[in-house]
Amino acid sequence: MEISREILIGMYSKMLLLRRFDEKVVELYRSGMKGLYHLTAGGEAVAVGVCSALSQDDYILSTHRGKGHYLAKGGDLQAILAEFMEKQTGCNRGKGGPMHIIDPSVGMLGANGIVGSSLPIACGAALSAKLRRSGQVAAAFFGDGAANSGVWHECMNLAGIWKLPVIFVCENNFYQESVPVSRHSSIQDLYARAAGYNIPGYGIDGMDVSAVYEAAVEAVQRAKRGDGATMLECKTYRFHGHSEADPTKGLRYRSGEELAAWLEKCPLKQAKARLLERGWIADAELEAIDQRCTQGIEEAVNFAKSSPDVPAEWALKDVFTDDQGEICHEGC
Amino acid sequence: MKDVNYRTVVAGAIREEMERDERVFLMGQGVQAGGSYMTCEGLFDLFGPDRVRDTPISEDSVVGCAVGAAITGLRPIVEILYCDFALRAMDQIANQAAKYRYMSGGRMAAPMVIRTSCGYGASRAAQHSQSLESMFFHFPGLKIALPSSAYTAKGLMKSAIRDDNPVIIMESFQFYRTAGPAPEGDYTIPLGKAEVKKEGTDITLLAISAMVPQAMKAADSLAGEGIDVEVIDPLTLVPLDMETIVNSVQKTNRLLVVEGGTKRGGVGSEIIASVVEEAFDHLDCPPSRLAVPNTPIPFASNMEDLVLPNSASIANAIRRMLR
Numbered sequence: 335m336e337i338s339r340e341i342l343i344g345m346y347s348k349m350l351l352l353r354r355f356d357e358k359v360v361e362l363y364r365s366g367m368k369g370l371y372h373l374t375a376g377g378e379a380v381a382v383g384v385c386s387a388l389s390q391d392d393y394i395l396s397t398h399r400g401k402g403h404y405l406a407k408g409g410d411l412q413a414i415l416a417e418f419m420e421k422q423t424g425c426n427r428g429k430g431g432p433m434h435i436i437d438p439s440v441g442m443l444g445a446n447g448i449v450g451s452s453l454p455i456a457c458g459a460a461l462s463a464k465l466r467r468s469g470q471v472a473a474a475f476f477g478d479g480a481a482n483s484g485v486w487h488e489c490m491n492l493a494g495i496w497k498l499p500v501i502f503v504c505e506n507n508f509y510q511e512s513v514p515v516s517r518h519s520s521i522q523d524l525y526a527r528a529a530g531y532n533i534p535g536y537g538i539d540g541m542d543v544s545a546v547y548e549a550a551v552e553a554v555q556r557a558k559r560g561d562g563a564t565m566l567e568c569k570t571y572r573f574h575g576h577s578e579a580d581p582t583k584g585l586r587y588r589s590g591e592e593l594a595a596w597l598e599k600c601p602l603k604q605a606k607a608r609l610l611e612r613g614w615i616a617d618a619e620l621e622a623i624d625q626r627c628t629q630g631i632e633e634a635v636n637f638a639k640s641s642p643d644v645p646a647e648w649a650l651k652d653v654f655t656d657d658q659g660e661i662c663h664e665g666c
Numbered sequence: 667m668k669d670v671n672y673r674t675v676v677a678g679a680i681r682e683e684m685e686r687d688e689r690v691f692l693m694g695q696g697v698q699a700g701g702s703y704m705t706c707e708g709l710f711d712l713f714g715p716d717r718v719r720d721t722p723i724s725e726d727s728v729v730g731c732a733v734g735a736a737i738t739g740l741r742p743i744v745e746i747l748y749c750d751f752a753l754r755a756m757d758q759i760a761n762q763a764a765k766y767r768y769m770s771g772g773r774m775a776a777p778m779v780i781r782t783s784c785g786y787g788a789s790r791a792a793q794h795s796q797s798l799e800s801m802f803f804h805f806p807g808l809k810i811a812l813p814s815s816a817y818t819a820k821g822l823m824k825s826a827i828r829d830d831n832p833v834i835i836m837e838s839f840q841f842y843r844t845a846g847p848a849p850e851g852d853y854t855i856p857l858g859k860a861e862v863k864k865e866g867t868d869i870t871l872l873a874i875s876a877m878v879p880q881a882m883k884a885a886d887s888l889a890g891e892g893i894d895v896e897v898i899d900p901l902t903l904v905p906l907d908m909e910t911i912v913n914s915v916q917k918t919n920r921l922l923v924v925e926g927g928t929k930r931g932g933v934g935s936e937i938i939a940s941v942v943e944e945a946f947d948h949l950d951c952p953p954s955r956l957a958v959p960n961t962p963i964p965f966a967s968n969m970e971d972l973v974l975p976n977s978a979s980i981a982n983a984i985r986r987m988l989r
Contacts, residue, residue, distance in 0.1 A: 393738070427771025436770040443737060444770075448761050454727040455762060458734020458742075465691065465716055465740060472734075485757075488727035495722070652772035653806050655830040 335548045339614040345386050345543045346605040347623045349378035352402045353602060354627045355411070356574075358635065359401070359418070363578050367418055369432045374402030376541075376573035379601035380505050381406040383546025384473055384566075387554050393441045393459045393472040395452035398433045399505075399572075400445025403475055408440045411634035421641035428644030429652065443472075450476065450483030453502070457489050460500035460557075471557040473501040473550075479510030481524045490531040490565070497562035501553045502533075504567040505540065511576045512587040525567035533563045540568030541599040544608070571596035667847040675816040675848050676705040676781075676837065679823035680743065682852065684713055687741065690827055691717040693728055694745030694781075702747050703783070703842050725755035729780065733763050736778040741827060746782040749798045749836060756801075763832040764807030777830045779823075784812075785839040785876055786926055786974050792962035795970070797875065797926035800933045802834050803903050809833040809857055810903040814878040816846035818901060821855030829857060838876035838926070858905035862914070866896035869920040869984055872911060873899060874933060877924045883977035888984060895984065903933055908940060915945050920987055921953040924975050929957035951987050956980060 356373045363371055374381060377399070385394065385406035396403040404414060410425065417424030418432060425437045433447040443459055446452040456474030463470035480486055481504060493500050504525070510518050521527070528535025534556070539545045546568055553564035573593070575584040583593065609615040651657060670678075677700075684690045692709060698720045700707040710718040721728045725746055732742040746752045752759065759780065766776040784797040802810050809831055813819040819837065826833035863878065864885055873881035878899045885895035896914050900907060915921050921941055923934035934955035941953060956975040964970055 395734075424771070426769060426773070429771045430769045434769045436774060438737075438770075438774060443734070443774075444766075446762075448757055451730070451757055451762055454730020454758060455734040455737070457727065458731035458736070459738045460734070461731055462735040462738040462740045465735075485726045485730065488722070488724035489730075491722055492724060492727050492731065496719075648771075652768045652770075654809070655767060655772075655775050 335551065337544050337547065339612075341386065341547070342544065342605065342609060343615060345382050345547065346602070346609060347627070348382045348386070348406055349543060349602050349605060350623060351627045351630070352378045352381065352405055354631055355401065355405060358631050360578060362418070368420070369418060371432050371578040372399040372576065373572070373574040373578065374399065376571045376596065376600070377505055377507065378402060379543035379546050380503065380540045380568040380570055383543045384501070384503050384550045386547050387550035388441070388471065388473060391441055392470050393443050393456065393463070395443050395456040395459070395472065395474045396435070396445040397449070397452065397475055397477060397480070398445065398447055399477070400435050401432065404435050404437065404442050404445070407442055409435070409437055409442060411630055412637040413437065415634045416638040416641050419638045420644055421638055422644050423638070423641040424644070427648065429648075450480040450485045452476070453480065453486055453489040454492070456500055457492050457498055460493070460498040461496065463499055469558060471499040471501060471554055473503055475503045475505060477510065478504065478506040478508065478515050478524060479518065481527070482518060490528065490533060493563035494531040494533050497560065499557035500563045501550065501557065502563060502565040504565065506567055506569050507572045509572070509576070509584065509588065512584070514587070523567065525565055528565040533565055535565040535567065538566050538568045540570030541601045541604060543601055543605050571599070573597060667849055669845040670816050670848045671845045672816045672819055672841045673703060673705045674707070675820045676823060677707050677709060679820040680706065681709055681712060683824060683827045684709070684717060689739065689741045690743065691719065691740060692743045692745065693719045693721050693732065695721055695723055695747065697745055701745060703839065705837070705842070706745065725751055726758055729755040729758040730762065732778045732780070733758055733766065733776055736776040736832075737766060737774050741777050743779045743781060743827065746780060748794050749782040749784045750793050750796050752780070752782050752798065759802070759808070760805045764805045767831065768807060775830045776832050778832050779826045779835060780832070781835045781837065783839045784836045784926065786963055787840060787970065789965055789967055789970065791965040795963040799836055799874065799903055800927050800931055803933055803936065807832065808904060810836065811857060811901060812836045812838070812875040812903065813901065814838070814841065814875055814899055816844070816848040818855055818861070820848050821853055822857070822901065824852070825854045825857050828854070833857070836875065840876045855901065857902045858907055860898050860900045860907035860910040862910065863897040863899050864895065866894040866918065868894045868918055868988060869896065869922060870911070870914040870918045871895050871897050871980070871984065872921065872923045872937065873897060874925040876926055877975060880975065880977045881924060881980055884980035884984065887977065888981055893984065893988060906937070908944070911937065912941060912945050915941055916948045919948055919950040921949070922956065922980070922983055922987060923953070924956040924980055926974060927957060928960060929955055930960045932957050954983060954987060956983050
């Protein structure tokens, strides 16, 4: 597949947005923004490559590291920053925060704080699309750690027997928090497991956005043809620690040399080099893209800051759709 | 009104709802063959493999599938044969289904039903005889219904399927062999309204699920001794009809809660605590619980009989409280 100039520039721009967004989150977090933040940096190509192959009404299910997936799917910068900053205008109205981003308007059915738990929800969304004959597909992002959860194996089997229009996107960043894949998995190429469920599995260079995009397009086509699920194992790396609660960038369990080698493979660097090499972009345009990203984020920060705080009493709403399940008696 | 078998009523309620609303579908192990307790008989022939889906024994992912289908516009029903097996799916039930509405700030809903059984008294031992309603009861965001008759099985099932929230329906497997009056055609029983099974003035006896017939039997035998028992079946634990319970206690001034689950952390503990908070001044004696002592359920029938409340132990407890 020949990727067009327009698509590659679009994907590069999205990846840069994710990177600049991470940088802003770090800045806000260091100046007191609350929450547990698992950053995308290093993994942009997976989020953007997959989401670029999806339509607006296709579904994604995500992980604790879900900010990049949401923005790559067309998520709203203002709504996500307002959520982080505990504002009424937040995408979850202040009840989710960074690990639970939900925005059905762009098909983001939920990030998830429990490893592996979004996988069956993606299968269910895919089943729903199939039963409704809507033609939608569901992409489920998960890490190498989730591939060892029981529910992952259950889901691969379910998707196999029911031929669900689902794409299992494994972001293998080689570490389950601090535990290396060599110690937590019996095999190192996780995609090989897909064969055991009669699902095609592919190992993809997760630092190359074009490679991810091409594989995702094929997986989407397979799903829409009615031929069922695909597993894409994208080998990638996180440039930060597991979360921003670890300011050492994970260097207590991985080496500086290893990190440096992966930084060389930065997906943004690679995409930019390809654009320049093909003469598809000029320096001025690169600069303009960067400015647009930064400006969009600044505007979103200002929007969030000027939004009203969530009222504390909202904590008692939305347990049930009718809000009558729990009768709150006087004094409780 | 003629008597209808409980399990036929369950299948009939599901059938009517599937006819009424094409978004409703059923998943479970063995449902195409009618279900292990034959509570889904005939549904596969009527609706086919898309809407009556056999599943692998993968409770976690099947319930998760229901969550995913529910948040994208369908209304799934999942059958989990025994509530003991639902422990395998507790992440999806408690962390996902129960919290979707809340975590999304009211933007999404998960309208789904999990049908499961609870029960005892059949020598099925510790992993097929639990009544785990108190476990579901703990998590905000789940509604819980425990129909105790053919009539309530149908009405509550229909309300649960039409509800926009996750609802757990726990059917005691003792009831599957019973029959009772249930009207043909459409009717619902609201979630959150208790049923006063028998009016009385001396004590409020709150009985849950399979304890309802035991409570009625105890009330009958006590009537011969001049003790007038008011029997209440809450029908749903969430929402819980505290108004009916408190009104009754204000009249009788005594409360006994009887359940088939473990005493410690049980449903009775919570209900009594709430009654004490709301109607302490009306109580003439300490409210009491009858439940399984803090043991698993044993196999041998004489041991099982010992740990589970029954009409005789209920009557004895009431005599003690009125002494």
